[in-house]
Structure formats: structure tokens, C-alpha cells
Amino acid sequence: MTINQSNQFPKNERLCGEIRIKQLFEAGSTFKVYPLKVVYKRIDNAQEIPVQVLISVPKKIIKKAVHRNKVKRQIRESYRLNKWLLHQKCVDKNVQLDLAFVYLSGSMHPYSEINDKVKLSLEKIAQTLEA
DSSP: OOOOOSOOOOGGGBOOOHHHHHHHHHHOEEEEETTEEEEEEEESSOOSOSEEEEEEOOTTTOOOHHHHHHHHHHHHHHHHHHTHHHHHHHHHHTOEEEEEEEEOOSSOOOHHHHHHHHHHHHHHHHHHHHO
8 A cells, every 4th residue: 555645634534423433532542742632543454544533622622613713724734744754654554543633722822832742742653553
């Protein structure tokens, strides 16, 4: 299986489906990199898509939809630019990952901080795949 080296984030890389999302949050591993909570689940028999991602900004935490959407765009953009850290490891190990980013902070953070935290979390997940 080859991997596309583009920086795109197509729809098939987004995690959809109530059953898979429920399984991810029930059986997935969790860690926090403030202001993000990262939940991931390893699936050993790889499918066509190595990593599928869910991004959540709860309404309880950020009330205004405009601000929630901005935070989601920031997380999505930083993941799109840094996903190569994780994709190649998944292809090499022949595994698939379901991944969720949940925003925890009640205030908005600058893009540079969110980008650093997303990158750090992807590196941490890549290290756990190596072990």
C-alpha cells in the first residue's frame, strides 16, 4: 500500500459512524496535551485509509459557534500539515488508527500553540506504534 504524500485532508480520512466513534471512546487510549485531549485506537488489520480523524470542540466549553468553528479549523489545518508524522508509520506497521482530538480549554489559543500540541501528540502516538 502506498501513501499519498500530499497535504490534503479528504473526506475519507474523517472518522464517521456512530459505532466506530463509540468504540474509540470506550476502548481507546487517552492522553492530554493541553488544550487537547487525544483519544486513539489501534486496529491491526489495516484498511485503505491508515488514519481516520475526529475533531470535537464541545459546546459546553466554547459557547459561540463562530469560535468553535475557528478552533476546529485550526486543529484541522495543523493536523493536515503534520499528518505525515503518523501516516507512514501506520503504513509500515500495517495498522489503522482511529484518532480523536477533543478541545479542553474554555478560551481560544493561538494557532502556533495548537499546531505545536497537535504535532507533539502525533509524535507521541508514532512512538507508541514503534513500541
